Amino acid sequence: MSTPNPNPTPSEIATAHATLRAAGTAMRRQVAGPAHVDRTLAATTSFGQPMQELATEAAWGSVWTRPGLSLKQRSLLNVAMLCALNRAPELAVHVRGAFRNGCTEVEVRETVLQASVYAGMPAGMEGFRVAERVLNEVRAEGTVVEKGE
Known part of the structure; x- marks a missing residue:
């Protein structure tokens, strides 16, 4: 270089x-x-x-x-951080992006749950509301989001 x-x-x-x-x-x-x-x-x-x-x-x-992290990993990191910061509009964009990057419903849910323990229940509750709303929207638009395990 x-x-x-x-x-x-x-x-x-x-x-x-x-x-x-x-x-x-x-x-x-x-x-x-x-x-x-x-x-x-x-x-x-x-x-x-x-x-x-x-x-x-x-x-x-x-x-x-x-390089170094996949788009899926970057998406899950952003979901966790935006949930912790309680930034609902940006969280919605990145939850949608996580699904576009191949994240499953379970991966997004568990990421928000993990963030909730460290960021606090109010941020976590809002994170769950946002993530579920986006999940329902993308499915209504015809996007297949795998459930995951």
């Missing part, structure tokens, strides 16, 4: 951002689904645009694309 340039030009920085944004957008669409990403980006204001760029480049483009 070459040594990074300690003084990149504005053009090199712009190219790096564009590369991360492209990889991040592709990963975000793969995990969260094209419809969700399109709705989110269409609703983004000029004030919120920098946050969307940061999320796309840093989370989706830099971390989600790394």
Whole structure:
């Protein structure tokens, strides 16, 4: 691996951002689904645009694309963390993503249960409500979610 340039030009920085944004957008669409990403980006204001760029480049483009963990493992980690943080809207996106990444109903349920013990019962109860709602939605849309063991 070459040594990074300690003084990149504005053009090199712009190219790096564009590369991360492209990889991040592709990963975000793969995990969260094209419809969700399109709705989110269409609703983004000029004030919120920098946050969307940061999320796309840093989370989706830099971390989600790394080797070492499968998308399924990353999804379950996000489900646990968002449950613990009691962030219902983001949890719903990542529960749906977990199912898109091949997680079973049991894997998602057990992840939320595990988080509940450490994050507290109120966060866990909300996590269960969100996960069950999303499970019912994806099944109603015709997506097959394996029960698991």
